Amino acid sequence: GDSVTQMEGPVTLSEEAFLTINCTYTATGYPSLFWYVQYPGEGLQLLLKATKADDKGSNKGFEATYRKETTSFHLEKGSVQVSDSAVYFCALSERSSASKIIFGSGTRLSIRP
Amino acid sequence: DTGVSQNPRHKITKRGQNVTFRCDPISEHNRLYWYRQTLGQGPEFLTYFQNEAQLEKSRLLSDRFSAERPKGSFSTLEIQRTEQGDSAMYLCASRGTVQETQYFGPGTRLLVL
Secondary structure (H helix, E strand, O other): OOEEEEOOOOEEEEOOOOEEEOEEEEOOOOOEEEEEEEOOOOOEEEEEEEOOOOOEEEEOOEEEEOEOOOOEOOEEEOOOOHHHOEEEEEEEEOOOOOOOEEEOOOEEEEEEO | OOOOEEEOOEEEEOOOOOEEEEEEOOOOOOEEEEEEEOOOOOOEEEEEEEOOEEEEEOOOOOOOEEEEOOOOOOEEEEEOOOOHHHOEEEEEEEEOOOOOOOEEOOOEEEEEO
């Protein structure tokens, strides 16, 4: 079945460092890809998405590019802030009537001032 | 703007008791999803409604679990004869027909003693 594998955490970086969180997927069809974020004490929020190959999703300085040839959707940010500390989930959704989301296991990110 | 709401936010129960959770989706959204998230893992799909029809159920949804959406608006998830393994965060999400983004509620955290 479909699945998402993402970089295990926790990841600890200093403020203004460059961030990469790796994500690869397995899918039978042609899914949409997402990054969700869960800040401490809050619910899941959509961070960015991409719906077709070579699309780049971006939001709040984060970017991820849909790479069909490598089945990857790595999350990057050029300069992280303390407020970026959260758990990040890579996810996919098949183009079916249900369009359920399949999540990775999450990567906890901590940013040191 | 009212997002997805869930009640209660926390529930502590004894093994063997029944519990019921409620989800109120965003008002114009006809699709509603339930997910379960255990500690350190990503959310896992449980079931999906389109309007009042339950169209898909995960194998995770044992016969002790039942979900309803009687009028195509709010939904309830009932767990009968709870077990300690049912302890988790139960998340509800909704989306509209065209836009594929799912919006998540804050979740109901269940602890079975």
